[in-house]
Amino acid sequence: MDREARLRAWEQTAQPYLLAASFLYLASYAVRVLVPGLSPGWQTWWELVTVVTWSVFVLEYLARLALSNDRRRFLRTRWLDLIVTVLPLLRPLRIVDMHDRMLRRRDRPRLALEARVMAYTGLTSLLLGFAASLAVYHDERTAPGANIHTFGDAVWWACSTLTTTGYGDATPVTPRGRVVAVALMFVGVALIGAVVGSFSSWLLRRFRQDGET
Incomplete structure (x- = not known):
């Protein structure tokens, strides 16, 4: 299996987990902003969720970059992926696309x-x-x-x-x-x-x- 085939296989496998991590990141940020009276324990927990999910985004992007045949082309053509990795609050720009790809893989009516x-x-x-x-x-x-x-x-x-x-x-x-x-x-x-x-x-x-x- 060549690099591009492995890249496609990786992306298909990672999509459900990235979708879940995206919603979890948004939920953790929302709780920290909208619930100011959190106990220290819950505050630490939600901060940990934010850091872990953000780390997932970074590691997944680096894995796709490593699997790419042409890394310069990957950086040039996947610029939106880099932006939403660095600024995870922009993940909604990718959430809908990931959901659409998952539906197409399962042959859902479109x-x-x-x-x-x-x-x-x-x-x-x-x-x-x-x-x-x-x-x-x-x-x-x-x-x-x-x-x-x-x-x-x-x-x-x-x-x-x-x-x-x-x-x-x-x-x-x-x-x-x-x-x-x-x-x-x-x-x-x-x-x-x-x-x-x-x-x-x-x-x-x-x-x-x-x-x-």
């Missing part, structure tokens, strides 16, 4: 292309918005001059940012909060573009079918 794009974009938006809300709330709730004091404020901010509405009533003031905001703006534009493009494609295909009948 939606039409446009419907899949819209469904996966919606799921990615929900997960990414939740992760961004946690990150911003974690930094902003005690920052001087901040106007995001509750998790509800953070969710409202994430929704208005993802949809590129930007009411301006809730804005991050900390450096990391603003970095998260900029990243969410770019992702929001891309996600909305994907939904609008897919919906337009579906409409054109339906009109073309109606014209041919």
Whole structure:
């Protein structure tokens, strides 16, 4: 078995575990942010879960890099994998893709292309918005001059940012909060573009079918 075949076999084997680790990482971070009154024992436990799951992401990425025939090409073409490994709060960008690959391996019925794009974009938006809300709330709730004091404020901010509405009533003031905001703006534009493009494609295909009948 050559390296590429072993790489594909490794990726197929690791997908369910990576999916579980991704949700576990997000859950551990959410508990640490949303439950400030944790006992020292539980705080240590959830911190350990965060570190262990992050280590899983790093080790899995390094294993795929080692199995690749052309490592430079791997780094060049799998840049998103590197980003979500270094910044695990961006794992929602990969969670939906991993889930889709698992369904295809099991020959589950799939939606039409446009419907899949819209469904996966919606799921990615929900997960990414939740992760961004946690990150911003974690930094902003005690920052001087901040106007995001509750998790509800953070969710409202994430929704208005993802949809590129930007009411301006809730804005991050900390450096990391603003970095998260900029990243969410770019992702929001891309996600909305994907939904609008897919919906337009579906409409054109339906009109073309109606014209041919």
